[in-house]
Amino acid sequence: MAQTSTPEEPARTRPNPRRRSERARKAILTAAGELLGEVGYNRLTMEAIAARAKVGKQTIYRWWPAKSAVVLDVFAELTGGSAGEPLPDTGDLPADLRTVMHGIVDELADPLMDRINRAVIAEMQADPELAEHLTRTLLRPNLDAFGERLRAARDAGQIDPGLDPAITVELLLAPIQNRWMMRTGALSHAYVDTLIDTVMRALRPRD
Amino acid sequence: MAQTSTPEEPARTRPNPRRRSERARKAILTAAGELLGEVGYNRLTMEAIAARAKVGKQTIYRWWPAKSAVVLDVFAELTGGSAGEPLPDTGDLPADLRTVMHGIVDELADPLMDRINRAVIAEMQADPELAEHLTRTLLRPNLDAFGERLRAARDAGQIDPGLDPAITVELLLAPIQNRWMMRTGALSHAYVDTLIDTVMRALRPRD
Amino acid sequence: MAQTSTPEEPARTRPNPRRRSERARKAILTAAGELLGEVGYNRLTMEAIAARAKVGKQTIYRWWPAKSAVVLDVFAELTGGSAGEPLPDTGDLPADLRTVMHGIVDELADPLMDRINRAVIAEMQADPELAEHLTRTLLRPNLDAFGERLRAARDAGQIDPGLDPAITVELLLAPIQNRWMMRTGALSHAYVDTLIDTVMRALRPRD
Amino acid sequence: MAQTSTPEEPARTRPNPRRRSERARKAILTAAGELLGEVGYNRLTMEAIAARAKVGKQTIYRWWPAKSAVVLDVFAELTGGSAGEPLPDTGDLPADLRTVMHGIVDELADPLMDRINRAVIAEMQADPELAEHLTRTLLRPNLDAFGERLRAARDAGQIDPGLDPAITVELLLAPIQNRWMMRTGALSHAYVDTLIDTVMRALRPRD
DNA sequence: CATTAACCGAGACGGTACGTCTTGTCTTCAG
DNA sequence: CTGAAGACAAGACGTACCGTCTCGGTTAATG
Numbered sequence: 086m087a088q089t090s091t092p093e094e095p096a097r098t099r100p101n102p103r104r105r106s107e108r109a110r111k112a113i114l115t116a117a118g119e120l121l122g123e124v125g126y127n128r129l130t131m132e133a134i135a136a137r138a139k140v141g142k143q144t145i146y147r148w149w150p151a152k153s154a155v156v157l158d159v160f161a162e163l164t165g166g167s168a169g170e171p172l173p174d175t176g177d178l179p180a181d182l183r184t185v186m187h188g189i190v191d192e193l194a195d196p197l198m199d200r201i202n203r204a205v206i207a208e209m210q211a212d213p214e215l216a217e218h219l220t221r222t223l224l225r226p227n228l229d230a231f232g233e234r235l236r237a238a239r240d241a242g243q244i245d246p247g248l249d250p251a252i253t254v255e256l257l258l259a260p261i262q263n264r265w266m267m268r269t270g271a272l273s274h275a276y277v278d279t280l281i282d283t284v285m286r287a288l289r290p291r292d
Numbered sequence: 293m294a295q296t297s298t299p300e301e302p303a304r305t306r307p308n309p310r311r312r313s314e315r316a317r318k319a320i321l322t323a324a325g326e327l328l329g330e331v332g333y334n335r336l337t338m339e340a341i342a343a344r345a346k347v348g349k350q351t352i353y354r355w356w357p358a359k360s361a362v363v364l365d366v367f368a369e370l371t372g373g374s375a376g377e378p379l380p381d382t383g384d385l386p387a388d389l390r391t392v393m394h395g396i397v398d399e400l401a402d403p404l405m406d407r408i409n410r411a412v413i414a415e416m417q418a419d420p421e422l423a424e425h426l427t428r429t430l431l432r433p434n435l436d437a438f439g440e441r442l443r444a445a446r447d448a449g450q451i452d453p454g455l456d457p458a459i460t461v462e463l464l465l466a467p468i469q470n471r472w473m474m475r476t477g478a479l480s481h482a483y484v485d486t487l488i489d490t491v492m493r494a495l496r497p498r499d
Numbered sequence: 500m501a502q503t504s505t506p507e508e509p510a511r512t513r514p515n516p517r518r519r520s521e522r523a524r525k526a527i528l529t530a531a532g533e534l535l536g537e538v539g540y541n542r543l544t545m546e547a548i549a550a551r552a553k554v555g556k557q558t559i560y561r562w563w564p565a566k567s568a569v570v571l572d573v574f575a576e577l578t579g580g581s582a583g584e585p586l587p588d589t590g591d592l593p594a595d596l597r598t599v600m601h602g603i604v605d606e607l608a609d610p611l612m613d614r615i616n617r618a619v620i621a622e623m624q625a626d627p628e629l630a631e632h633l634t635r636t637l638l639r640p641n642l643d644a645f646g647e648r649l650r651a652a653r654d655a656g657q658i659d660p661g662l663d664p665a666i667t668v669e670l671l672l673a674p675i676q677n678r679w680m681m682r683t684g685a686l687s688h689a690y691v692d693t694l695i696d697t698v699m700r701a702l703r704p705r706d
Numbered sequence: 707m708a709q710t711s712t713p714e715e716p717a718r719t720r721p722n723p724r725r726r727s728e729r730a731r732k733a734i735l736t737a738a739g740e741l742l743g744e745v746g747y748n749r750l751t752m753e754a755i756a757a758r759a760k761v762g763k764q765t766i767y768r769w770w771p772a773k774s775a776v777v778l779d780v781f782a783e784l785t786g787g788s789a790g791e792p793l794p795d796t797g798d799l800p801a802d803l804r805t806v807m808h809g810i811v812d813e814l815a816d817p818l819m820d821r822i823n824r825a826v827i828a829e830m831q832a833d834p835e836l837a838e839h840l841t842r843t844l845l846r847p848n849l850d851a852f853g854e855r856l857r858a859a860r861d862a863g864q865i866d867p868g869l870d871p872a873i874t875v876e877l878l879l880a881p882i883q884n885r886w887m888m889r890t891g892a893l894s895h896a897y898v899d900t901l902i903d904t905v906m907r908a909l910r911p912r913d
Numbered sequence: 914c915a916t917t918a919a920c921c922g923a924g925a926c927g928g929t930a931c932g933t934c935t936t937g938t939c940t941t942c943a944g
Numbered sequence: 945c946t947g948a949a950g951a952c953a954a955g956a957c958g959t960a961c962c963g964t965c966t967c968g969g970t971t972a973a974t975g
Contacts, residue, residue: 106947127418130935141948146937207414209474211334216475224474245493251477252467252490259470260462266473267416267431268423270458283459287494311925311967337956348927353958518941518951541832544930555953560932621828623888625748630889638888659907665891666904669881674873677880680887681830681845682837684872697873701908725920725972751961762922767963 105148112138113145118159122197126156126204153208153215160201161223169226172234178243181234182257182281183274189258190272193265206266228254244288256284307354319345320352325366329404333363333411360415360422367408368430376433379441385450388441389464389488390481396465397479400472413473435461451495463491514561526552527559532573536611540570540618567622567629574615575637583640586648592657595648596671596695597688603672604686607679620680642668658702670698721768733759734766739780743818747777747825774829774836781822782844785813790847793855799864802855803878803902804895810879811893814886827887849875865909877905 116137120129131152135142149155173181192198209216231254238244244253260280264270323344327336338359342349356362380388399405416423438461445451451460467487471477530551534543545566549556563569587595606612623630645668652658658667674694678684737758741750752773756763770776794802813819830837852875859865865874881901885891 109947125418131937132935135948139948141950142937143939143949144947151937203417206473207417210410210414211332213475220474220476224476228476248490249486252483252487255467255470255487256463256490259466260459263462263466263469266413267427268420269427269431269435276459279456280459280462283455283463283494287490307925308923311923313926313966316926338958339956342927346927348925348929349958350928350960351926354925514951515941515949518949520940520952523952539832545932546930549953553953555951555955556932557934557954558952561951617831620887621831624824624828625746627889634888634890638890642890662904663900666881666897666901669884669901670877670904673880673884674876677876677883680827681841682834683841683845683849690873693870694873694876697869697877697908701904722919722973725918727921727971730921752963753961756922760922762920762924763963764923764965765921768920772963 106144109138109140109144110148113140113155114159114162116140117155118162118197118201121156121159121200121204125200126207129156131155153212156201156204157208157215157219160205163198163201164223168223169230171230174234174237176241178234178238179281179285183278185231186257186261186277186281187274190261190265190274190277193261193272203266228258231257238288242290245290247291248288253284253288256287257281312355313351316345316347316351317355320347320362321366321369323347324362325370325404325408328363328366328407328411332407333414336363338362360411360419363408363411364415364422364426367412370405370408371430375430376437378437381441381444383448385441385445386488386492390485392438393464393468393484393488394481397468397472397481397484400468400479410473435465438464445495449497452497454498455495460491460495463494464488519562520558523552523554523558524562526554527569528573528576530554531569532577532611532615535570535573535614535618539614540621543570545569567618567626570615570618571622571629571633574619577612577615578637582637583644585644588648588651590655592648592652593695593699597692599645600671600675600691600695601688604675604679604688604691607675607686617680642672645671652702656704659704661705662702667698667702670701671695726769727765730759730761730765731769734761734776735780735783737761738776739818739822742777742780742821742825746821747828750777752776774833777822777825777829778836778840781826784819784822785844789844790851792851795855795858797862799855799859800902800906804899806852807878807882807898807902808895811882811886811895811898814882814893824887849879852878859909863911866911868912869909874905874909877908878902 113134116134117129120133120137124133129152131142131145134140134155135145138145145155149158172185175181193202205219209219228251232250235244235250235253239246257280261272261277264272264276270276320341324336324341327340327344331340336359338349338352341347341362342352345352352362356365379392382388400409412426416426435458439457442451442457442460446453464487468479468484471479471483477483527548530548531543534547534551538547543566545556545559548554548569549559552559559569563572586599589595607616619633623633642665646664649658649664649667653660671694675686675691678686678690684690734755737755738750741754741758745754750773752763752766755761755776756766766776770779793806796802814823826840830840849872853871856865856871856874860867878901882893882898885893885897891897
């Protein structure tokens with residue numbers, strides 16, 4: 086699911102995915118998720134996952150190349166569903182942004198999601214290929230959904246058409262992710278509201 | 293400098309810092325920096341640092357608790373000097389911001405700084421104490437320097453006094469850090485200029 | 500074979516001996532024997548054995564608790580076969596003793612056997628349990644073989660029945676081992692012959 | 707005292723023995739003796755000796771080349787005095803032997819002497835130079851003292867003049883040392899008496 | 914008696930080996 | 945004939961000591 090490797094690589098006698106044991110797959114992801122919550126990413130080991138999942142280590146290595154890939158699938162399992170979902174459009178842009186962005190900070194507040202997100206972020210720093218993959222499959226669709234909503238607002242004459250939509254989305258989302266990552270401040274709903282208000286000032290059409 | 297540990301811990305016969313070999317300290321940080329550039333953080337090992345620095349492993353462990361602490365000192369050595377330096381103030385806020393923020397993206401463009409920054413960011417995700425320490429000693433002073441420059445502009449009547457200064461700084465810096473971290477776009481000077489222009493729109497005083 | 504440990508100890512998830520790699524076992528003992536001959540016991544290291552045997556260190560530690568145990572198995576491999584073999588009985592006691600005891604000094608003259616024997620003797624001084632084990636499995640059977648031959652001679656009326664057989668055996672073997680250990684004199688066949696003659700004087704039946 | 711090294715070696719600025727601190731010398735030997743009794747030879751370390759003796763490590767290395775040399779001096783301190791002392795001569799050879807040999811087994815029964823003796827024996831196996839040195843300075847004089855007493859007995863016509871005196875001494879002492887080293891039997895006074903009686907049978911003059 | 918060289922306690926240093934841990938592959942054996 | 949169990953080769957981990965090397969602070973022989 087979250088396979089990082091490019092398909093052109095050596096590929097030593099690939100296993101047949103049709104014979105894959107769904108029971109083992111689930112047990113591995115569950116065990117990995119549990120252990121991630123218990124000991125954190127760094128002290129998570131393949132051996133512990135295998136033991137917890139009652140699975141041979143080979144069964145993990147057969148389907149995932151490394152610890153990071155397993156955790157990535159845990160991550161994908163938890164967040165993949167909602168990737169690229171369009172934003173609500175009630176006609177009231179700030180209100181719609183509030184709805185979605187409150188959801189984002191709520192998700193980041195969940196301890197397990199926090200841990201997994203941090204593990205994935207850390208792994209992305211070390212592995213550009215992984216970063217590229219995740220950006221394309223998960224992050225970009227979400228950014229595009231924001232872009233789409235902003236385009237609608239622009240077409241309705243609510244925001245200045247001369248603005249770069251990419252930057253506008255960044256102004257909304259980067260401060261939140263940044264606060265969360267650097268832990269430089271609380272991620273309250275009030276904060277989100279102030280942020281949205283401030284950004285909206287930059288968006289209003291020039292008179 | 294980058295000691296993470298709280299002072300309340302066991303503390304088994306601390307070494308005497310006055311007898312510390314400056315030669316060894318430098319050799320270790322240099323070796324760590326070089327290796328970090330060559331193989332990256334994950335494949336950086338204490339053994340390799342010791343070998344490259346012509347130093348006994350114990351000499352590293354005597355002064356640093358872990359690999360991350362060594363890399364942190366490499367980082368501190370490279371960036372620590374400029375922490376909290378006040379921004380230039382020519383009276384032209386956007387121009388001053390451009391000066392400083394061009395410098396930031398230039399720094400991030402340097403391959404070694406890129407690797408070290410990413411390693412530190414990743415480590416901060418796994419170690420909240422470290423995050424807190426770095427935020428306080430390096431990040432916060434820099435954010436405050438931006439805050440100070442914005443206060444001057446506000447006092448000069450150039451920006452709206454009703455804005456939250458913390459959020460304003462975030463609007464300027466978070467998008468850059470975010471692009472760099474998620475690799476979602478190029479970090480050109482032109483991008484920085486557009487970003488500044490957009491944020492400036494949000495700051496202009498209400499009529 | 501040369502396991503010293505008592506079976507009552509903690510026993511952390513013992514490895515399964517049926518899955519043991521015979522290839523690795525042989526390679527380890529061979530490497531240990533070679534290195535013992537090359538650098539001696541004190542400078543023999545587990546790391547060197549592992550490297551020479553192309554074996555992971557863990558594979559050694561899985562099956563042997565310490566360097567001494569490995570060397571012990573090298574020793575057992577070389578000498579274990581002949582333990583407790585009965586002495587020849589041609590009816591001529593001195594001649595039979597000469598045959599066997601010449602063999603003993605010849606064995607001690609072999610450089611590898613000399614090194615291993617000395618290592619084992621030294622280890623026995625430091626580890627009484629090991630001493631007890633070796634005495635029971637290797638030394639005692641050999642002493643008993645001598646005792647048996649002497650009993651036959653006594654039954655044939657060739658030696659005084661009032662003598663303590665344990666002491667008689669010691670009179671024959673201790674001087675040889677002592678000379679070898681303390682290096683107080685040459686271990687020639689002539690020496691052995693004179694020794695036997697002298698001891699025989701003590702054994703002749705009282706008139 | 708127990709210096710093994712030959713005087714021809716490099717000799718890097720020898721320390722001046724006249725300025726040697728007697729306090730340090732005694733403290734080191736005492737500490738070494740105590741630790742030897744507590745943890746045994748193998749787990750005895752120079753660092754522990756230095757710490758226990760409140761002495762810098764260099765002060766040990768200045769006067770002794772290695773751990774074995776220190777222990778050797780502990781040994782020499784305990785046994786050196788009596789080396790080469792002539793045996794009593796009351797005219798009754800067996801009685802005189804009993805006196806001396808009872809003393810020997812009593813000494814071996816003392817726990818500290820046992821440990822040090824075993825450590826020295828073990829070290830002699832690994833270090834032939836040391837063995838040679840000890841044999842010459844301590845062992846040989848003692849053997850010669852026995853030889854001298856036997857010569858007196860021979861001159862008095864009490865034992866056969868045709869016997870090799872070296873072997874005769876070995877017949878008396880080797881079984882004791884052997885029993886002690888291999889722990890093959892108890893070292894009682896009764897055992898010594900029987901041993902002496904048996905050997906005396908071999909010594910009586912031929913009719 | 915003052916000087917001064919050397920020894921002293923202390924402990925950091927460059928190293929080596931230890932015994933453990935984890936990785937990713939290979940082998941065995943039970944279902 | 946699959947897959948759990950786990951032994952394997954490899955190699956980094958963090959620790960313990962080794963024997964050498966500074967660093968002040970005494971201490972004892974000489975001038």
